[in-house]
Amino acid sequence: MDNGSLTSGGILDPDGAMDQLRAWKGRIDKLAADTQAMSNAMEDLRVTVADDNGLAEVTVDSTGLLVGLKLGRQVQRVAPEVTANTIMETIRKARTQIASRSREIIADTLGTESEAARGIAERVSARLLPSEEPNQASGDDDGADWQRRRR
Numbered sequence: 001m002d003n004g005s006l007t008s009g010g011i012l013d014p015d016g017a018m019d020q021l022r023a024w025k026g027r028i029d030k031l032a033a034d035t036q037a038m039s040n041a042m043e044d045l046r047v048t049v050a051d052d053n054g055l056a057e058v059t060v061d062s063t064g065l066l067v068g069l070k071l072g073r074q075v076q077r078v079a080p081e082v083t084a085n086t087i088m089e090t091i092r093k094a095r096t097q098i099a100s101r102s103r104e105i106i107a108d109t110l111g112t113e114s115e116a117a118r119g120i121a122e123r124v125s126a127r128l129l130p131s132e133e134p135n136q137a138s139g140d141d142d143g144a145d146w147q148r149r150r151r
Contacts, residue, residue: 031116038109038120045101049094055086060094062102064128099128 045062055075059068075083102124110117 031110034109035116038105041105041109042102045098045105047094047097047101049090049097051086051090053086055083056090058087058090058094060091060098062098064095064098066091095128099125102128 042062046059046067048057048059048068050057053074054072055078056072057068057070058066061067069087071083103121106117106121106124110120112118
């Protein structure tokens with residue numbers, strides 16, 4: 001097996017081995033720099049989304065955590081369940097946008113061919129886009145069963 005560091009007779013070629021080590025180190029250094037750039041971009045990532053009716057505006061960070069909430073004056077005119085459902089739906093939309101932007105950052109910094117990039121993107125999506133509860137997916141949640149979900 002000729003891997004570039006051996007001569008045809010099977011004797012180690014020190015210059016070839018050093019070239020391979022330098023190339024390997026260069027790839028590792030680039031991956032480390034790209035990973036740091038990705039981490040920095042993700043750390044600064046925030047998304048703010050408002051619902052169409054002006055009830056709520058939410059801001060989530062790169063981990064999907066709610067870091068800001070503004071309620072519009074219209075909340076005084078709607079049932080509390082409507083406000084709660086609107087806030088939760090707006091958070092889901094913001095998290096979906098964060099997941100999408102995170103995947104873009106990963107692709108821009110690590111590429112789309114890298115196994116590491118694919119693994120990171122899958123973990124980000126799994127964290128930010130949890131599977132929907134049946135009543136949320138069908139739109140049948142009227143807010144009345146919130147106490148049952150808390151238990």
